[in-house]
Amino acid sequence: MKKALMLVTISLLAGWFSLIRAQGSIGLKVTQMAGYPVLPDTAYEGVSYSVTLKVNNNSNIAINGGVNILLKADSGSVALTSFAGLVLLPGDSTTTLIQTYNFDTQTYKAGNNIVVVWPVVQGAPAFPIDSFYTQVYFVPLASLNAPEVEAIKFAMYPNPATSELKIVASSDEPLEYVRILMPDGRQMTQYLPLGDGIIDIRRLNPGIYFLEASSKNRRGVKRFIKVN
Numbered sequence: 001m002k003k004a005l006m007l008v009t010i011s012l013l014a015g016w017f018s019l020i021r022a023q024g025s026i027g028l029k030v031t032q033m034a035g036y037p038v039l040p041d042t043a044y045e046g047v048s049y050s051v052t053l054k055v056n057n058n059s060n061i062a063i064n065g066g067v068n069i070l071l072k073a074d075s076g077s078v079a080l081t082s083f084a085g086l087v088l089l090p091g092d093s094t095t096t097l098i099q100t101y102n103f104d105t106q107t108y109k110a111g112n113n114i115v116v117v118w119p120v121v122q123g124a125p126a127f128p129i130d131s132f133y134t135q136v137y138f139v140p141l142a143s144l145n146a147p148e149v150e151a152i153k154f155a156m157y158p159n160p161a162t163s164e165l166k167i168v169a170s171s172d173e174p175l176e177y178v179r180i181l182m183p184d185g186r187q188m189t190q191y192l193p194l195g196d197g198i199i200d201i202r203r204l205n206p207g208i209y210f211l212e213a214s215s216k217n218r219r220g221v222k223r224f225i226k227v228n
Contacts, residue, residue, distance in 0.1 A: 028143025
């Protein structure tokens with residue numbers, strides 16, 4: 001009886017391992033997240049990102065149904081997107097665009113986050129999957145201690161900016177000078193006089209800065225982001 005039970009167990013295990021080999025060691029996997037900022041880039045709270053997800057079926061099993069893409073960072077988990085009615089043959093891949101993705105403090109902690117992304121096939125929990133790992137450095141803008149001050153009204157664009165900023169003040173209160181500050185208050189550069197209102201920021205490293213504009217009697221402060 002014991003020998004018969006052992007033979008049945010071995011037979012079942014052999015069948016299970018054969019199934020795993022048939023499925024492949026890696027199954028469904030997110031292989032790309034284009035547009036998702038990863039180290040050494042920085043993700044900022046309140047800034048919208050567009051992310052293109054690529055999903056590969058590396059198993060020997062066809063998918064015909066729904067697939068959910070889940071993301072877990074250090075602080076929480078979210079559902080990134082869903083593929084409804086997905087047909088994905090073995091070896092095939094598909095992509096989808098998340099038009100607007102915002103980083104928040106419920107999912108990410110300030111600083112470096114380990115991020116894990118994985119797919120879940122609806123109605124088939126045993127389908128082999130593999131996880132996608134990456135890292136993102138998150139800066140919660142709302143937690144910065146330097147609030148924006150607009151005792152003087154002026155416009156600043158674009159924001160985020162790559163090479164230059166355009167500063168436009170009201171005609172009845174011209175600006176006398178502009179200076180750029182780090183979040184900790186250190187001055188990076190100063191423009192006096194302001195001239196045509198175009199400020200070259202190509203020498204600044206990517207990150208968060210504050211622009212302080214001053215007239216004869218008042219000043220205003222706006223936050224901007226320098227990107228590559």
